Amino acid sequence: MSExxxxxxxxxxxxxxLDVGFLHLDALNPQQMAGLPExxxxxxxxxxxxxxxxxxxxxxxxxxxxxLALFVPDNDALLFYRHISEMAHSRLVSGGALYFxxxxxxGKEVVALxxxxxxxxxxxxxxxxxxxxxxxxxxx
Numbered sequence: 001m002s003e004x005x006x007x008x009x010x011x012x013x014x015x016x017x018l019d020v021g022f023l024h025l026d027a028l029n030p031q032q033m034a035g036l037p038e039x040x041x042x043x044x045x046x047x048x049x050x051x052x053x054x055x056x057x058x059x060x061x062x063x064x065x066x067x068l069a070l071f072v073p074d075n076d077a078l079l080f081y082r083h084i085s086e087m088a089h090s091r092l093v094s095g096g097a098l099y100f101x102x103x104x105x106x107g108k109e110v111v112a113l114x115x116x117x118x119x120x121x122x123x124x125x126x127x128x129x130x131x132x133x134x135x136x137x138x139x140x
Contacts, residue, residue, distance in 0.1 A: 005069035027080055033087040041097050042088045046080030047072050048103040077103065081110050085117045085137075092139040100135045107132030 006024050013020045025032045027046065049057070049070050072079050081100060088098040098119065102110050107124045114122045119137030127133035 008064070027083050027087070033083075033091075036087070036091050038093050039088075039091055039096060040093055041099070042084070042092065043099045044080075044084050045101040046084060048077070048080070048101070048106065050074045050077050050103070077106060078109060078113055081106075081113055085114050085119070089117050089119065089139060094139060096139045098137050098139070102133060102135055104131040104133060107135065110135045 003024060006022055009020075010022060013022075023036075025036075027033070027044075047068070047070055049072065051071055052074050054071060081102075084100075085098065088096075092098065098114070100110060111122050111124050114135065114137040118139070120140055122135065122137040124132055125134040125136070
């Protein structure tokens with residue numbers, strides 16, 4: 001959704017000399033999602049910081065990413081996880097995987113959401129500080 005966030009991702013991939021394809025689509029727009037091909041893997045770092053958490057964040061965090069790429073409404077913190085999981089479940093090949101970076105406070109909820117949508121082997125992983133940070137699920 002955010003061209004600014006996509007530019008950061010492209011720059012990071014180029015710096016690491018990675019061959020990665022990027023698409024600029026609105027994950028909340030079903031028409032855009034309907035035209036996607038099948039994928040072996042989808043990696044997503046969607047907006048996941050609730051608006052109420054914004055006040056406790058340091059400004060330096062905002063300096064690296066546009067706010068559109070960071071914040072979700074307090075009343076629907078799983079908004080992007082839900083839409084992307086539903087799309088991924090229909091667009092991943094059998095055995096394909098979906099990876100999310102997550103809000104550390106929502107790990108169990110993201111796991112439950114992905115399992116409800118039909119992903120298997122859903123795994124919650126911690127970062128180097130022991131905080132819930134990533135969820136992986138496979139499509140059968």
